[in-house]
Amino acid sequence: MAGEGIERVMQYLAKLPGLGPRSARRAALHLLKRREALMLPLADALREAAENIQACGVCGNLDTIEPCEVCRDHRRDDTRICVVEDVADLWALERAAAFNGRYHVLGGLLSALDGVAPEDLNIEPLLVRAGEPEVTEVILAMDATVDGQTTAHYISDRLAGRDVEITRLARGVPVGGELDYLDDGTLAQAMKARRSG
């Protein structure tokens, strides 16, 4: 139906998260109709990103500069490192403006199903960073899943004996959450972690 070049664009677009063949077709048509205003700038931006963006050698964040903006920022608190699974989690915490310390991206979680072992993750550099004299707290901000918590326990073990406090994110009722709609596990966790006041 469409020419070979357009088909190729559609095939690549269909590989993106959230896009199936039908929406990829719509996106390809949209781009072709806005060739100058959208398609060429997008192609340039993609090429530039592919050529310049790299994982930060310190924390694992993605940026065009080495070390990344977050690691260069002198206003940040050097005493705390927040350990996250993925860059998307780092971005989520930055969006929330809830943390002003340093980050460390693991690049995944220990998973028996996917065959991810400790040596496949960015754990050794974390141990080195946690050993620096200014670091006093390591925050394990992993998913509240079996894999997430298995990874957190593993890192906690590896950090044991060092002079740093190891903390974790709280689990419980989300903001705007109604008790009636919460799953049993979350409710049990919230009850266990209840606080006075």
Next chain:
Amino acid sequence: MEWNDEGIVLSARRHGEGSAVVVLMTREHGRHAGLARGATSARSRAMLQPGNSVEAVWRARLAEHLGNWALEPLEGAAAELMDDPLKLAGLTSACAITDKALPEREPHPRVHAGLMALLSAMRNEDLGDLWVAAYVRWELGLLADLGFGLDLETCASTGATEDLVYVSPRSARAVSAQAGEPYHGKLLTLPRFLSKRGGGEPADMLDGLILTGHFLESHVFGAHGQPVPEPRQRFVERCRTQIPA
């Protein structure tokens, strides 16, 4: 094709944008996989953690198809065990062993019942670390259900029923202290909680894990050229460091 059953989530592997291939240990249909749509929603992700119990409906046009799950949560063991590293390691080990050792779609109601009992023991905080003994018993039950049952009642050499302290790694039968003395270094230790002597120290639980680990490796996984799943190795390591000697 359609049936209802109760199951324990063993694994959930993401499939496409919003679905997952979920493997359950069901009561009547054994280890069974199926596609769960909408598995990436917050509610489903919480439900699909290994160890959680679900009410499952499986539907497919033909029996040999992968089929689709409709799942409803029953009990959430995973969330309760997450904070305890030893219990979490035991949970992931039990789920990984069930997932890897059992053939698909072959009913093993005793393994399912044993896994339910094990999860119950793990959630019982009054038991302390004694649930590890329940874990060892569950692995023995799994071995027996797969046809590799251990005979821990009589001595393989003398037929004695008392003073059994060893297990032969070859015959999988108990050996008495007297008969086993010359081969002490080659025999496995029979933990007290598995013998008539009863009771047992924390070290016995580790001996139990070494005992079942040997037969899982040689009879179940080694026979297929596979290693024992890594979560079990991590569980044993954690027992070594965490359970007081």
